[in-house]
Amino acid sequence: MAEQARVVGSLPVANVQALAEACNAGVHDGQQVPERYLSKDPSTDEVVAGDDSACAIPVIDLHMLQDLQASEEECAKLASACHHWGFFQLINHGLPEEVIGNLVNDVEEFFKQPLEDKKESSQQADSLEGYGQAFVVSEDQKLDWADMLYLQVHPSKSRDLRFWPTRPASFRHSVDVYSSEARELAYRLLEFMAKGLGTDPMSLRGMFEGQTQGMRVNYYPPCRQQADRVLGLTPHSDACGLTLLLQTNNDVQGLQVKKDGRWFALHALEGAFIVNVGDILEIMSNGKFTSVEHRAVIHPTKERISVALFHHPCQNMVLGPLTEFMKGDKDRYRSTNYQDFLKQYFTSKLDGRKHLERLKLQQ
Numbered sequence: 001m002a003e004q005a006r007v008v009g010s011l012p013v014a015n016v017q018a019l020a021e022a023c024n025a026g027v028h029d030g031q032q033v034p035e036r037y038l039s040k041d042p043s044t045d046e047v048v049a050g051d052d053s054a055c056a057i058p059v060i061d062l063h064m065l066q067d068l069q070a071s072e073e074e075c076a077k078l079a080s081a082c083h084h085w086g087f088f089q090l091i092n093h094g095l096p097e098e099v100i101g102n103l104v105n106d107v108e109e110f111f112k113q114p115l116e117d118k119k120e121s122s123q124q125a126d127s128l129e130g131y132g133q134a135f136v137v138s139e140d141q142k143l144d145w146a147d148m149l150y151l152q153v154h155p156s157k158s159r160d161l162r163f164w165p166t167r168p169a170s171f172r173h174s175v176d177v178y179s180s181e182a183r184e185l186a187y188r189l190l191e192f193m194a195k196g197l198g199t200d201p202m203s204l205r206g207m208f209e210g211q212t213q214g215m216r217v218n219y220y221p222p223c224r225q226q227a228d229r230v231l232g233l234t235p236h237s238d239a240c241g242l243t244l245l246l247q248t249n250n251d252v253q254g255l256q257v258k259k260d261g262r263w264f265a266l267h268a269l270e271g272a273f274i275v276n277v278g279d280i281l282e283i284m285s286n287g288k289f290t291s292v293e294h295r296a297v298i299h300p301t302k303e304r305i306s307v308a309l310f311h312h313p314c315q316n317m318v319l320g321p322l323t324e325f326m327k328g329d330k331d332r333y334r335s336t337n338y339q340d341f342l343k344q345y346f347t348s349k350l351d352g353r354k355h356l357e358r359l360k361l362q363q
């Protein structure tokens with residue numbers, strides 16, 4: 001029988017990086033990939049290639065958003081990307097290369113350490129933070145081919161340093177600097193997103209500024225035996241408002257985004273951020289922005305690392321469509337207490353977007 005579902009925290013499962021090393025070493029006669037990781041059926045899994053520019057995820061240019069002449073058109077393009085795709089790539093974002101480089105370097109170094117050293121940051125039974133796996137809620141659930149490190153990064157008083165790696169020595173500083181620059185960028189984007197819908201640019205920024213920011217580093221080891229049958233990250237939408245995602249190495253792609261029932265592979269541009277709308281912005285915007293399902297697939301011979309920064313609004317609020325975004329529309333989402341929304345998200349984590357569907361009102 002399945003274990004009782006957990007609201008937060010995750011059931012303990014194998015370390016995937018170590019499991020992958022054992023499986024990849026014994027491609028012919030060693031350890032097999034356990035059945036619990038075989039969650040994908042390649043025969044029914046049509047994917048649209050990411051380098052097909054005719055159906056590529058939109059690219060938005062921050063320079064143009066900030067340019068007096070070009071801003072209006074680029075803001076409209078941004079709002080359209082957030083509505084139709086829920087995803088875009090951001091170029092000319094202005095985050096210093098050195099800040100990104102330091103973060104990338106320290107994150108990569110963290111995962112190169114022996115397992116025992118990484119385990120100093122291990123998750124504990126009642127918490128999502130730390131090194132381990134997310135959302136393993138039952139003994140018979142399929143598992144992701146990935147490990148992760150989740151840290152609450154802002155406000156700084158919410159940091160639980162027990163989970164923050166001390167090696168490499170610069171890790172904490174790099175995360176601090178990177179997350180603070182990225183936070184400001186997320187707030188700027190929220191201004192332009194509101195502007196793109198013709199509403200007060202401060203309407204969204206005001207809801208998010210100074211609130212919770214979490215960082216999730218995903219480590220996807222290669223899978224030589226059955227890369228087409230494992231998934232690095234199960235299809236999900238993000239529970240936050242806005243996510244900024246960075247791949248540490250653009251030689252290995254893996255993110256796929258669902259649109260009109262089909263998976264589209266994202267081909268990350270060099271130096272770009274991948275940005276996506278989370279559930280909370282879909283609700284606040286009364287559906288004018290869309291939080292879409294996405295997943296991560298696995299490469300047969302190369303590891304992949306991604307760093308997601310999740311931006312949340314004030315956690316004491318009642319979550320519902322904001323009046324600025326209604327403009328004569330009917331409410332499309334039931335208002336809910338923010339904490340109840342999060343609880344729903346965690347308990348129904350494995351049902352795609354159904355937690356969001358339950359909040360939708362009949363039109």
Ligand SMILES: O=C(O)CCC(=O)C(=O)O
Nearest residue numbers: 216218254255296306308
């Ligand atoms: O690794 C990726 O590309 C996706 C990560 C992601 O969706 C997440 O951390 O929520």
Ligand SMILES: [Fe+2]
Nearest residue numbers: 236237238294
């Ligand atoms: Fe995600």
